Amino acid sequence: MNKKQKKMLLRILISAVLFFTLKIVVLDDLYETVLFLIAYIVIGYDILIKAVKGILNRQVFDENFLMAVATAGAIALGDYGEGTAVMLFYQIGEWFQSYAVGKSRRNISELMDIRPDYANIEDENGALKKVDPDDIAVGTLIVVKPGEKVPIDGIVIEGNSTLNTSALTGESLPRTAAVGDEIISGCINMTGLLKIKTTKEFGESTVSKILDMVENASSKKSKSENFISRFARYYTPAVCYSALALALIPPLLASLTGNDPMWSDWLYRALSFLVISCPCALVISIPLSFFAGIGGASKAGVLVKGSNYLEALASAKYVVFDKTGTMTEGVFEVSGVHHASIAEEKLLEYAALAESYSTHPISKSIRRAYGKEVDTDRVQNVEEISGHGITANVDGVPVAAGNGKLMEKFHIAYQECSKAGTVVHIAVNGVYAGHILISDKIKPHAEQAIRALKDIGIKKTVMLTGDRRRVGEQVAADLAIDQVYSELLPGDKVTKVEEILTWKQGKENVVFVGDGINDAPVLSRADIGIAMGALGSDAAIEAADIVLMDDDPLKIAKAIRIAKKCIRIVYENIYFAIGVKLLCLMLAAVGIVNMWIAIFADVGVMILAVLNAIRTLRIRKL
Amino acid sequence: MKKTYKIEVDCANCANKMEEAANATIGVKQAVVNFMTLKMIVEFDEEAQPKEVMKEVLKNCKKIEDDCEIYF
Numbered sequence: 001m002n003k004k005q006k007k008m009l010l011r012i013l014i015s016a017v018l019f020f021t022l023k024i025v026v027l028d029d030l031y032e033t034v035l036f037l038i039a040y041i042v043i044g045y046d047i048l049i050k051a052v053k054g055i056l057n058r059q060v061f062d063e064n065f066l067m068a069v070a071t072a073g074a075i076a077l078g079d080y081g082e083g084t085a086v087m088l089f090y091q092i093g094e095w096f097q098s099y100a101v102g103k104s105r106r107n108i109s110e111l112m113d114i115r116p117d118y119a120n121i122e123d124e125n126g127a128l129k130k131v132d133p134d135d136i137a138v139g140t141l142i143v144v145k146p147g148e149k150v151p152i153d154g155i156v157i158e159g160n161s162t163l164n165t166s167a168l169t170g171e172s173l174p175r176t177a178a179v180g181d182e183i184i185s186g187c188i189n190m191t192g193l194l195k196i197k198t199t200k201e202f203g204e205s206t207v208s209k210i211l212d213m214v215e216n217a218s219s220k221k222s223k224s225e226n227f228i229s230r231f232a233r234y235y236t237p238a239v240c241y242s243a244l245a246l247a248l249i250p251p252l253l254a255s256l257t258g259n260d261p262m263w264s265d266w267l268y269r270a271l272s273f274l275v276i277s278c279p280c281a282l283v284i285s286i287p288l289s290f291f292a293g294i295g296g297a298s299k300a301g302v303l304v305k306g307s308n309y310l311e312a313l314a315s316a317k318y319v320v321f322d323k324t325g326t327m328t329e330g331v332f333e334v335s336g337v338h339h340a341s342i343a344e345e346k347l348l349e350y351a352a353l354a355e356s357y358s359t360h361p362i363s364k365s366i367r368r369a370y371g372k373e374v375d376t377d378r379v380q381n382v383e384e385i386s387g388h389g390i391t392a393n394v395d396g397v398p399v400a401a402g403n404g405k406l407m408e409k410f411h412i413a414y415q416e417c418s419k420a421g422t423v424v425h426i427a428v429n430g431v432y433a434g435h436i437l438i439s440d441k442i443k444p445h446a447e448q449a450i451r452a453l454k455d456i457g458i459k460k461t462v463m464l465t466g467d468r469r470r471v472g473e474q475v476a477a478d479l480a481i482d483q484v485y486s487e488l489l490p491g492d493k494v495t496k497v498e499e500i501l502t503w504k505q506g507k508e509n510v511v512f513v514g515d516g517i518n519d520a521p522v523l524s525r526a527d528i529g530i531a532m533g534a535l536g537s538d539a540a541i542e543a544a545d546i547v548l549m550d551d552d553p554l555k556i557a558k559a560i561r562i563a564k565k566c567i568r569i570v571y572e573n574i575y576f577a578i579g580v581k582l583l584c585l586m587l588a589a590v591g592i593v594n595m596w597i598a599i600f601a602d603v604g605v606m607i608l609a610v611l612n613a614i615r616t617l618r619i620r621k622l
Numbered sequence: 623m624k625k626t627y628k629i630e631v632d633c634a635n636c637a638n639k640m641e642e643a644a645n646a647t648i649g650v651k652q653a654v655v656n657f658m659t660l661k662m663i664v665e666f667d668e669e670a671q672p673k674e675v676m677k678e679v680l681k682n683c684k685k686i687e688d689d690c691e692i693y694f
Contacts, residue, residue, distance in 0.1 A: 216656075219654050288634075
């Protein structure tokens, strides 16, 4: 509780004690009136002052004005108790709102408690000194002790340790860090002392970027929020004029027709109208739901860049994936040696030696499969033929390693491979010697992830890949992906996403999931771009609307479920609050509702809506 | 030019009204008030002086909600 809240609580207590004592103890009318008025002033003086200021500033239709008119009206009608009670409950509601909002603000900032407070540097004597991470220049050596947060991105220079990344990724499995590893800020160093050379300034480090993003996310307002602000803008004046009409028209009509005008009855109804009308419940609970939803999502390693994206994600119906790095590991592995006319090890050795100068992932995978140290002295005359492969002399023997086109170029007959994957044909001394099949590994959760998406009502899953048709179709079949487009150039992917965008009907959205490395244009073209495995990749964080901090495809479905829950709660609150208010307004107009029910329609609805909104924070079971 | 200011305001509806008031101020291209993080993000017109504009923004905000504060 802050100072303001404590003071308000004290006022509420004094006024409540006085109010209930007066309700029980029977006193002289005059004393009772005076004491009720004291209780009223204690609890409501600030509202009255604000109402007067509002009128002076020509802001007549705010809630202070409504409450002041309603309560003062009740008192003028001789209902001292009721006037005081209404003001008392209104203030209790306001107090509760401010307390709940303050608490969820704190809860969410605790969720995102990854901001490092200091960094350790060594001074001349080797003693550690704590300094503000903002003051550390790029290339400074910092020391991170076990139990401390890594304050700035950098490279490990000395020491071994395991890092807990759960605050960033929601993933509880620790990572290891050794000399030469790049580590990102926000992780907690668990076991050993690490010396790190910083590679970025604090403001550019992962942790600062993430905090900045989450804190600003709720500034990008959703359609529901904009609807509510527009609604509130018309609603309050509309209710005020209706209240005025209710106070004047029926009694005037009654007196014109010669009936009893019942002025005070109609005035009372009009005042109840004013009490019910306050739009707080809506105006507070909708942004609070989004704020809590974004906070909860970030706890699970899903960073949402704006309330609007969370809202759009809830109506996702088509999910488009990039293959490499999203559904597959993006790490190539030799999965077989076929049609070898010489010993398989010998074939691998020739291939590994011929490709020894290449840094292509395919070449690396062949060298890995070979497993032995490559002696580059055995290789001469290496020539890389772009789009074809490599020729070289290995131990003086001419070797060609590459695709079918390379074989055709040298008029060497070769065997097509029947399996899916990248194929490297090898010819030794002008004779076909067999081929090596290299395939990418499907991620362990990929199939489960596709099933989870189907379970939450995704209409169609589509995979885009630049890879060969056979590879694409094989992966799609293994994962039960509905549709696959293969052999696409990077530009084709944008065209395909545009084509998929035309499938939409009504309020459906297309999500594109990629690894953020070279698909930035596609990420921005889709309704929602999700970049995954983005931890430490600035480009991906920039380009995407939603960022998955680790590369587990299951998180896609989780993100959609979080969004759906959040939107469901938003709609519950909209319908519930508007529904109850309209009902009470109608009942008040015909005189069934008294001031007590009116207060429930205002404060009660608001409290329930706020409690409901806070539920969005709980995402563990999703 | 875009700047972020810390604000103090008690109710969400008042925050909405502050946003409206800020947007109506001369020199402000667009203003967004975030009630949950208590921040006002103001994009100024090209030739505007943020300090001067913010004085006006605060004055306009005070008019609609006396109990608010902008720190600049």
